[in-house]
Amino acid sequence: MSAHAAEAADLIDHGHAGDDGHGHDELVENNYMKVPNVKLAIWTFLGSECMFFGSLIATYFFYLDKSIGGLLPKEVFSIGITSISTFILLTSSFTMAMAVDTAKSGLMSKSRNWLLITALCGATFVGFQVYEFWHFVHLGLTLQTSLFGSTFYVMTGFHGAHVSVGVIWLLMVAKLVHSGKIPAERAVFVESAGLYWHFVDIVWIVIFTFVYLLEFAK
Amino acid sequence: MSAKLHDIEALQAPEPHMHYERPGKTGLMDWLTTVDHKKVGVVYWAAGAFFLLVGGLEALLFRIQLAVPDNDFMGGETFNGLVTMHATTMVFLAIMPMTAGFANFLVPLLIGARDVAFPRLNAWSLWTFLGGALVINASFLFGGPPAAGWTGYAPLTGPEFGGTGIDFWWSGLALLSASSMAASINFIVTILNMRAPGMTLLRVPVLGWMMLVIQFLLALSFPPVTVGLILLGFDRMFGTTFYNVSMGGDPQLWQHLFWLFGHPEVYVLILPAMGIVSEILPVFARRPLFGQTAVIFSGIFIGFVGFGVWAHHMFTAGMGPVADAAFAATTAIIAIPTGVKIFNWLGTLWGGKMTYPTPMLFAIAFIPIFTLGGLSGLMHAAAPLDLQQHDSYFVVAHFHYVLVGGALLGLFAGTYFYFPKVTGRMMSDGLGKAHFWLFLIGMNITFFPQHMLGNEGMPRRIYTYPADAQWDLYNMLGTIGVIIMTVAMLIFVYNVIVSVKKGAIAGRDPWDAATLEWLTESPPKVQNFDFTPIVLSERPVWDHKYTEGMEIIAPEKGESFHMPSYSWKPMISSGFVLMLIIGILLNTFMPGNWLWIVAALAAVGVVGSVWAWVSEPV
Numbered sequence: 001m002s003a004h005a006a007e008a009a010d011l012i013d014h015g016h017a018g019d020d021g022h023g024h025d026e027l028v029e030n031n032y033m034k035v036p037n038v039k040l041a042i043w044t045f046l047g048s049e050c051m052f053f054g055s056l057i058a059t060y061f062f063y064l065d066k067s068i069g070g071l072l073p074k075e076v077f078s079i080g081i082t083s084i085s086t087f088i089l090l091t092s093s094f095t096m097a098m099a100v101d102t103a104k105s106g107l108m109s110k111s112r113n114w115l116l117i118t119a120l121c122g123a124t125f126v127g128f129q130v131y132e133f134w135h136f137v138h139l140g141l142t143l144q145t146s147l148f149g150s151t152f153y154v155m156t157g158f159h160g161a162h163v164s165v166g167v168i169w170l171l172m173v174a175k176l177v178h179s180g181k182i183p184a185e186r187a188v189f190v191e192s193a194g195l196y197w198h199f200v201d202i203v204w205i206v207i208f209t210f211v212y213l214l215e216f217a218k
Numbered sequence: 219m220s221a222k223l224h225d226i227e228a229l230q231a232p233e234p235h236m237h238y239e240r241p242g243k244t245g246l247m248d249w250l251t252t253v254d255h256k257k258v259g260v261v262y263w264a265a266g267a268f269f270l271l272v273g274g275l276e277a278l279l280f281r282i283q284l285a286v287p288d289n290d291f292m293g294g295e296t297f298n299g300l301v302t303m304h305a306t307t308m309v310f311l312a313i314m315p316m317t318a319g320f321a322n323f324l325v326p327l328l329i330g331a332r333d334v335a336f337p338r339l340n341a342w343s344l345w346t347f348l349g350g351a352l353v354i355n356a357s358f359l360f361g362g363p364p365a366a367g368w369t370g371y372a373p374l375t376g377p378e379f380g381g382t383g384i385d386f387w388w389s390g391l392a393l394l395s396a397s398s399m400a401a402s403i404n405f406i407v408t409i410l411n412m413r414a415p416g417m418t419l420l421r422v423p424v425l426g427w428m429m430l431v432i433q434f435l436l437a438l439s440f441p442p443v444t445v446g447l448i449l450l451g452f453d454r455m456f457g458t459t460f461y462n463v464s465m466g467g468d469p470q471l472w473q474h475l476f477w478l479f480g481h482p483e484v485y486v487l488i489l490p491a492m493g494i495v496s497e498i499l500p501v502f503a504r505r506p507l508f509g510q511t512a513v514i515f516s517g518i519f520i521g522f523v524g525f526g527v528w529a530h531h532m533f534t535a536g537m538g539p540v541a542d543a544a545f546a547a548t549t550a551i552i553a554i555p556t557g558v559k560i561f562n563w564l565g566t567l568w569g570g571k572m573t574y575p576t577p578m579l580f581a582i583a584f585i586p587i588f589t590l591g592g593l594s595g596l597m598h599a600a601a602p603l604d605l606q607q608h609d610s611y612f613v614v615a616h617f618h619y620v621l622v623g624g625a626l627l628g629l630f631a632g633t634y635f636y637f638p639k640v641t642g643r644m645m646s647d648g649l650g651k652a653h654f655w656l657f658l659i660g661m662n663i664t665f666f667p668q669h670m671l672g673n674e675g676m677p678r679r680i681y682t683y684p685a686d687a688q689w690d691l692y693n694m695l696g697t698i699g700v701i702i703m704t705v706a707m708l709i710f711v712y713n714v715i716v717s718v719k720k721g722a723i724a725g726r727d728p729w730d731a732a733t734l735e736w737l738t739e740s741p742p743k744v745q746n747f748d749f750t751p752i753v754l755s756e757r758p759v760w761d762h763k764y765t766e767g768m769e770i771i772a773p774e775k776g777e778s779f780h781m782p783s784y785s786w787k788p789m790i791s792s793g794f795v796l797m798l799i800i801g802i803l804l805n806t807f808m809p810g811n812w813l814w815i816v817a818a819l820a821a822v823g824v825v826g827s828v829w830a831w832v833s834e835p836v
Binding site for chain 1: 448456466
């Protein structure tokens with residue numbers, strides 16, 4: 001009983017609950033996990049996304065070299081061009097990290113600029129991908145051509161869709177930072193967008209390495 | 219009840235100070251714009267109960283067809299459609315949303331929180347679920363229901379064989395998947411981060427724990443089937459070759475993606491029922507749950523191993539002896555944590571001072587009936603035996619014992635148990651017992667003979683059978699049982715409707731229960747608790763009522779709460795997602811550019827509504 005009384009006194013002394021005063025969705029953030037709600041939600045979401053891309057990438061490898069007819073990966077891939085777009089996307093992870101860092105330091109206008117640069121890099125990557133798809137289709141590889149066509153376009157297409165969603169997300173965050181709705185003490189919203197952005201980058205590293213580069217190592 | 223009862227009313231702290239960004243709405247507008255987890259939970263439960271009746275009606279119709287041999291009550295195509303819709307409805311639109319109803323209403327109360335972590339996202343999940351339910355059932359009006367079985371095996375669902383119903387099926391399921399993933403993230407954050415002070419993880423009630431485990435299962439198992447559905451959609455809309463055998467596609471890909479979701483899904487359906495039973499048994503046996511920590515860890519273990527057993531649905535697909543042996547072994551392992559739970563429930567009852575109101579009857583019946591389903595499941599773990607039982611009525615008997623005798627009995631128990639908390643009124647115990655006995659007898663008459671039917675070789679999913687097969691008696695029994703269950707369900711519906719208005723006033727704590735939700739008013743106020751409860755054990759309310767010196771500490775002055783305001787944004791945003799699905803369905807009936815026009819508009823709508831969402835003060 002005395003142990004319980006001591007525990008109760010401790011809990012009262014060290015404060016508990018109450019709203020976090022920022023007027024957003026979190027009502028009572030007791031923060032048991034030492035991670036803010038938004039960030040924990042993004043981490044959970046990324047866990048779910050791992051299974052999503054895991055399934056798509058597994059499908060690609062399940063069907064690798066099982067196509068009947070149609071162009072082979074080596075006949076369409078252009079490592080030079082894809083390397084450039086990959087470089088741009090990876091650079092955007094650096095600019096994203098700068099956006100998070102400046103936001104945490106309270107340099108909000110700098111953070112906004114880094115966010116816009118990151119979004120620009122993302123949009124450029126999507127532009128490269130649109131060109132790549134257009135180019136491959138003209139070479140004769142379509143969604144319907146073969147298992148390679150189907151799996152390649154759907155897998156990289158969904159990655160491109162994720163990058164596009166990320167660009168819109170970053171633009172929204174940049175606007176909120178600009179209008180002062182995300183001040184330094186809510187930098188976690190910049191950080192959350194950053195977590196998603198880095199994840200999308202990591203997925204691309206996996207795809208670029210195993211889908212593109214390995215073709216040429218065989 | 220001779221023990222000293224503190225007056226819970228005396229715990230009323232001074233009225234808390236509440237502030238909202240916008241004044242509340244009333245009536246229908248309140249329900250359409252609510253972000254209150256309790257109202258969201260009630261809508262989920264009501265929708266689930268409605269679809270439970272719809273799914274039951276579908277079963278009644280095809281049981282009439284199967285009552286006698288060589289029957290011509292309906293044709294094969296109608297039968298296939300009804301069976302497919304029966305299973306899809308029961309799994310996704312009845313049991314899951316009823317479970318979601320319990321999760322929404324109870325989880326914040328169980329852990330002493332004021333709402334979920336993201337109330338508007340919670341409302342979004344609700345509307346998206348309703349959109350998906352609408353899409354799947356709209357197939358009845360446009361071109362007929364899907365008829366490929368609820369497992370939707372390729373190539374039955376492909377462009378060659380699947381009718382237009384398949385488009386409603388896959389796109390509706392994709393919506394449900396989005397809804398479930400959003401909800402799972404929300405509840406994981408809620409349970410992990412928003413527990414009341416002192417509520418360490420092992421002080422979270424078992425029901426809260428089981429809800430946490432299934433959220434992880436949902437978050438991690440829905441993506442594979444979503445990918446499977448998207449590949450199916452691409453095959454049907456754009457002529458891709460994923461499941462097209464003539465192009466080298468492999469139908470087994472679908473089976474893996476589907477069951478990688480489908481088996482964890484089984485635990486999504488059964489674990490909450492186990493949690494409900496674990497809450498009810500101690501209350502009516504007047505003993506703490508025996509080995510609560512073991513029950514919790516068993517649930518975690520089931521969830522974990524549940525990801526490694528999916529291919530036991532595919533023993534006949536020819537995966538080879540190594541894969542068969544591996545999946546047989548993991549499947550058998552699941553029996554261990556399940557057995558731990560069963561013995562813990564029995565240990566709880568042992569020597570208890572038992573009373574038998576309706577929720578207790580359902581909870582007690584759950585144990586042996588679910589165990590029967592579990593045991594036949596264990597038989598399926600033996601791959602050689604499963605080769606004989608696969609796609610026979612033995613399998614039908616097995617999963618109905620698990621899902622009707624397990625999940626549904628648990629959900630009924632929970633309904634009778636928590637009804638007073640939700641509505642402030644008791645359900646009629648007499649009608650409840652009539653419902654219980656009729657339902658229990660009906661389900662056993664229907665499903666027990668199906669074990670024998672399976673052993674005698676009757677395959678599932680056949681719309682009629684010849685008289686000389688000698689399956690008449692068991693099939694007739696099955697139909698009679700369904701009619702008895704129908705009567706039981708009518709009594710249940712009548713009981714719910716009458717009790718909402720005329721039931722006896724319940725008060726805060728009608729069952730003399732142990733956990734935090736019974737500390738609140740019935741129905742709870744919008745802020746749930748007037749003060750932040752401090753939790754010092756697994757049974758805070760029992761400790762408070764029956765132990766010297768274990769007070770629930772109320773603060774001296776009222777706290778200040780910022781509660782979320784109503785919002786239209788969740789429904790609008792969800793509506794634009796539904797619009798995308800409507801574009802896909804338009805493409806089915808009017809191929810052309812409709813898809814791209816509607817999809818572009820929907821995308822703009824989603825972005826716009828999300829922007830309005832994030833910039834709205836809450």
